[in-house]
Amino acid sequence: MKRILAPLALALAVSGPAALLSAPAVAQQDVSDLGQVNAYIRAVTTMTADFAQTDRNGQTLTGQLTIKQPGKIRFQYQKGVPLLIVGDGKALTMIDYEVRQVQRWPIGNSPLGALIDPSKDLSKFGRVIQTGDPKILSVQARDPKRPEFGTITMIFNRDPSGPAGLQLYGWVALDSQNNRTAVRLTNQRYGVPVANSAFRWVDPRPKGRSTGG
Structure with a gap:
């Protein structure tokens, strides 16, 4: 189980927008595409979706993703997986209930900050990855001077009915270490009511208590 869960935890904890460097001059279409992704992020106030997380060995875990702007995100894994990942607007927290461990990182140190912080400008830390399919828009965030932080590539379908x-x-x-983790979303729903209590969690450590939100 730990080998399945660790890659996502590492991916969520890599460098964020503050440390990622501006890309070289890009084509006008790329500028337009990055602007469209920015518009999407700013248009999404809340979102829920089912997710399937697949590691490099092909093992898959499922669960539900919940987002509330700005800065709140929750990965609720399937029954039997003792892991919870929550962003409460300030920090991204991974809670492992099996071993009673809690790890926290500033949301600014996570590439997910690009997805849950509408104030960020993707043109300063992202670049468009050509896919060869005009219906797909792919944007990569990485810091070339800090390879240990890895990379994250967000994938969008062009859909007139979606936000932006x-x-x-x-x-x-x-x-x-070339550990690859892919997250696929389905059943996306936008603008649904999401209470702040969704981003609270129970601390499994001794004398733990509910926190976050």
Whole structure:
């Protein structure tokens, strides 16, 4: 189980927008595409979706993703998986209930900050990855001076019915040890009511208590 879960945890903890460097001059279409992704992020106030997380060995875990702007995100894994990942607007927290461990990182140190912080500008830390399919838009965030932070690539389907004409399909994370984790989303729902209590969690450590939110 730990070998399945660790790559996503590492992917979520890599360098964020503050450390990622501006890309070289890009084509006008790329500038337009990055602007469209920015518009998508700013248009999404809340979102829920089912996710399937697949590691490099092909093992898959499922669960539900919940987002509330700005800065709140929750990965609720399938029954039997003792892991919870929550972003409460300030920190990204991974809670492992099996071993009673809690790890926290500033959301600014996670590439997911690009997805849950509408104030960020993708043109400063992302670049468009050509896919050969005009219906798919792929944007990669990475810091070339800090390869140990790995990379994350967000994948969007062009969909006129989605926010800003896009639908978040998922993302792929690759750490410095070439551990690849892919997250695919389905059943995306936007603008649904999401209470702040969804981003609270129970601390499994001794004398733990509910926190977050």
